[in-house]
Amino acid sequence: LSISDPDAPAAPPAPTSDLAGVAARALVVDDNALIRRLVSQVLAGAGFAVDAVSSIDAALQLEPAGYQVLIIDVRLGAERGTDLVEMLRRSNPLLPNRCLLMTGGLGDSLPADVAVLVKPFDPDDLVAAVLSLHPLAARNRPA
Amino acid sequence: MTAPRGACPPSGADLATAGPATAEVHHLLRLLVTLQEREHRHLAELLHDGPMQEFTAVLLALGRMRKIVTGDVAHQLSAIETQLLHTVQSLQRPPSPFRPGNDARTMIETALLQWVDGMLADTLDIDIDVEARSPSPAELPVLVAVVQLLLLTSEPTGRAAQVTVAVRSDAATDALTLTLRAAPGNPGIDDTEARASQLRRLAHAVGAQVECDPHSGAWRATLHLPAPPGQPAASSGAGSVT
DSSP: OOOOOTOTSOOOOOOOOOOOOOOOOOEESOHHHHHHHHHHHHHHHTTOOOEEEESHHHHHHGGGGGGGGEEEEEEEEEEEEHHHHHHHHHHHHTGGGGEEEOOSSSSOOOHHHHHHHEEEOOOOHHHHHHHHTHHHHHSSOOO | OOOOOOOOOOOSSEEEEEOOHHHHHHHHHHHHHHHHHHHHHHHHHHIIIIIIIIHHHHHHHHHHHHOOOHHHHHHHHHHHHHHHHHHHHOOOOOOOOTTTTTOOOHHHHHHHHHHTTTTTTTEEEEEOOOOOSOTTTTTHHHHHHHHHHHHHHHOSSSSSEEEEEEEEETTTOOOOOEEEEEESSSSSHHHHHHHHHHHHHHHHHHTTTEETTTTOOOOOEEEEEEOOOOOOOTOOOOOOOO
């Protein structure tokens, strides 16, 4: 299990894509460095190989289609996480099924077919929401 | 609809005749509500971008700590998490009344609950029947702002004791009628005349009529909004104000 965050110099390198292996891959997209790190740590503790980025451009460079789950903050500074979801949808209509949008409950207009996790949440809420997206991730979860 | 507590039936003796509300005045009312909406959104964004992120981080950190401790410490951490979560949830700003997707009835009710109940009125009753014609996006903020401004004029520093807001549409004429009844707060203060005078001035400006009971201080205001020109019956859908 590993966590990769380009904005955190001390982070270990990104894991290789290994869909046949034990670790499902999760991509965290959040512009808040502390949230990004904590979410990544929680997911790594739940058995995921985690990459974390702070922007849509950085997420697209990691080829999001290669991840089993994508945890995306709705508000990414001036960007919107929902824009990333729509970009993914255009490339593959099934990709939004792998996305989990984190929102502060501002009444943002959110796509109806994408899972949502409302802030504040605790680690159990996060893991439960992510596992509900991908059965493979649930099977691979450490006992 | 029942009369507010302490109010006498309108006598007509203190009836102020409404002047023609200008389009400019109603435009100002729409700007006023838009400003409220803007502030509402700004505060929500400040809360989201600041404290909500920090609280989420604290909850995640506490949750991780709880996983590595046992026994009583774990229970205490869990209790702290729960208390913090409930506290933060109580700080969440409610969604905007005029968010897209809300129908006109929901918009009016939500706006009154957020911007009148508890702020301008101790007790608020809402009675809305706009089946015949739904208020247009231009009319919604006018209805809400007239309620707010009349109540603020009646109670410049406090809250009315009992307020009833009724909005009805007339199937025959497509007109909308807002009826606002209020029993003032601070019944021991004899400011009925001054209140009535101020209410008359404002009602005249916004195109409403107001009746004041000189004995109880209770008052009733009525605002009629005719059907928009060329607007067929029941065709004015609600939409975003801003």
